[in-house]
Amino acid sequence: MIEAYERENVTCIEGTIERSGRNNGKIYCFMTDGLLIDTSAPCLESELIPFYENNVFDQVVLTHSHEDHTGTAAWIQANQEVPIHVHEKGIRTCEEGCNYPKYRQMAWGIRQPFRPSPLGATISSRNHEWKVIYTPGHANDHISLLDEETGRLFTGDLYVSPKTKVIMNTESIPVIMDSIRTLLRFDFGPIYCCHAGYIENGKEMLQKKLMYLEDLSEEVKSLHRQGQSAMEIKEKLFPKTYPIIGISEGEWDSLHIITSIISGFTAENDPKRGREGETI
Numbered sequence: 430m431i432e433a434y435e436r437e438n439v440t441c442i443e444g445t446i447e448r449s450g451r452n453n454g455k456i457y458c459f460m461t462d463g464l465l466i467d468t469s470a471p472c473l474e475s476e477l478i479p480f481y482e483n484n485v486f487d488q489v490v491l492t493h494s495h496e497d498h499t500g501t502a503a504w505i506q507a508n509q510e511v512p513i514h515v516h517e518k519g520i521r522t523c524e525e526g527c528n529y530p531k532y533r534q535m536a537w538g539i540r541q542p543f544r545p546s547p548l549g550a551t552i553s554s555r556n557h558e559w560k561v562i563y564t565p566g567h568a569n570d571h572i573s574l575l576d577e578e579t580g581r582l583f584t585g586d587l588y589v590s591p592k593t594k595v596i597m598n599t600e601s602i603p604v605i606m607d608s609i610r611t612l613l614r615f616d617f618g619p620i621y622c623c624h625a626g627y628i629e630n631g632k633e634m635l636q637k638k639l640m641y642l643e644d645l646s647e648e649v650k651s652l653h654r655q656g657q658s659a660m661e662i663k664e665k666l667f668p669k670t671y672p673i674i675g676i677s678e679g680e681w682d683s684l685h686i687i688t689s690i691i692s693g694f695t696a697e698n699d700p701k702r703g704r705e706g707e708t709i
Contacts, residue, residue: 430444430445430447430476431443431444431445431469431473431476431477431480432445433480436619436621436627437579437581437619437627438461438462438579439459439460439461439581439621440459440460440461440484441457441459441621441626441627442457442459442460442469442477442480443457443626444456444458444469444470444473444476444477446470446472446473446536446537454624455624455626456473456497456498456623456624457469457621457622457623457624458498458623459583459621460484460486461554461581462554462555462556462557463485463486463488463554463555464486464487464488464489464490464552464554465486465488465489465490465505465511466489466490466491466492466574466583466621467491467492467498467499467585467623468489468491468498468499468500468501468502468505469497469498469500469501470496470497470500470501470537470538471496471501471537471538471539471540471541472500472536472537472538473500473501474500474501474504474538477501478501481501481504481505481509486509486511487511487554487555488511488512488552489502489505489511489512489513489514490514490515490548490552490559490561490574491513491514491515491519491523491545492571492572492573492574492583492584492585492586492623493516493519493567493568493570493571493572493586494515494519494523494568494570495529495568495586496527496529496533496537496538496540497537497623498585498586498623499515499523499540499543500537500538500540502523502543502545503540503541503542503543504541506543506544512546513543513544513545513546514545514546514547514548514552515545515546515547515548515570516547516548516561516563516570516571516572517547517548517570518569518570519545519568519570520544520547522570523542523543523544523545524542524543525542526540527539527540527541530677530678530680532676532677532678532680533677548561548572549561552574557576557578557579558576558578559574559575559576560574560575560576560615561574562574562611562612562615563608563611564584564585564587564608564609564611564612565601566587566600566602566603566604566605566607566608567585567586567587567596567597567600567605568586568599568600569599571585571586571587571608572585573585573587573608573612575612575615575617577615577616579618580616580617580618580619581617581618581619581621582612582615582617582618582620582621582631583620583621584612584620584621584622584631584635585623586622586623586624587605587608587622587635588622588625588628588631588634588635588638589622589624589625590624590625590638591634591637591638591641592638593638593641593642593686594669594671594683594686595667595671595673595674595681595682595683595685595686596681596682596685596686596689597680597681597685598679598680598681598682598685600685600689601692601693602642602645602646602686602689602693603646603690603692603693603694604693605642606639606642606643606646609635609638609639609642610639612635613632613635613636613639617631617632618631618632619631620632620634620635645666645686645690646690646693646694648666649662649686649687649690649691650690650691650694652665653691653694659684659687659688659691660684662687663683663684663686663687666683666687667683667686667687669683671683
């Protein structure tokens with residue numbers, strides 16, 4: 430089901446995912462000044478279509494190509510004929526359609542392919558110009574969207590929660606920290622997160638998340654220097670086994686937090702290797 434409400438001239442479209450009578454979490458998309466930011470999950474399409482039909486928007490910006498953010502873009506493209514934009518690194522994924530694991534198909538639904546246009550450095554809505562800020566780490570095509578005039582910042586999946594406990598095997602904690610640092614250089618007030626919704630004290634909460642990740646990284650590095658393996662560090666820092674680890678068959682795991690920090694630490698201390706471990 431979905432619920433729409435206003436927060437500082439932004440319509441927050443809150444979707445609740447339910448499976449077998451259980452609440453499996455929330456996913457948000459947002460509308461402001463004729464701009465739709467993200468399109469939620471495909472399993473919510475039937476609930477979102479009436480909203481789309483009764484609310485006029487001129488264009489769509491996707492924070493990244495994951496299916497819970499692009500889920501109804503194909504319907505919009507076929508029925509509303511408005512431009513849809515994504516970072517250039519996400520175009521191929523959007524055009525391929527449902528290219529993600531079975532458990533995610535069951536959780537979010539099956540997304541149909543569509544053809545977006547690449548984002549530039551800025552994008553204009555009816556009355557505002559938005560800065561497109563490249564913020565990878567969660568996904569290599571992830572962007573955040575900032576209106577410097579009003580201080581509104583849309584962060585996609587960069588925030589989600591102040592204390593990260595599990596990540597996907599494609600994510601990087603060092604890169605996420607760099608992306609948060611990039612955002613903190615700007616002046617902004619509230620943030621709009623696609624899983625946490627409207628956060629009034631946005632800058633403070635992003636700073637808290639960065640401090641948590643920095644402290645965690647230092648602890649991981651210290652244990653790694655002492656000779657502990659990634660699994661030993663994981664068992665010490667994250668002893669709890671979260672359900673998503675089994676459901677995803679390991680695509681999500683606390684272990685990926687540890688290995689990404691160690692990988693970044695190794696790269697920092699080897700001038701022949703880059704942040705992701707590639708040879709320069």
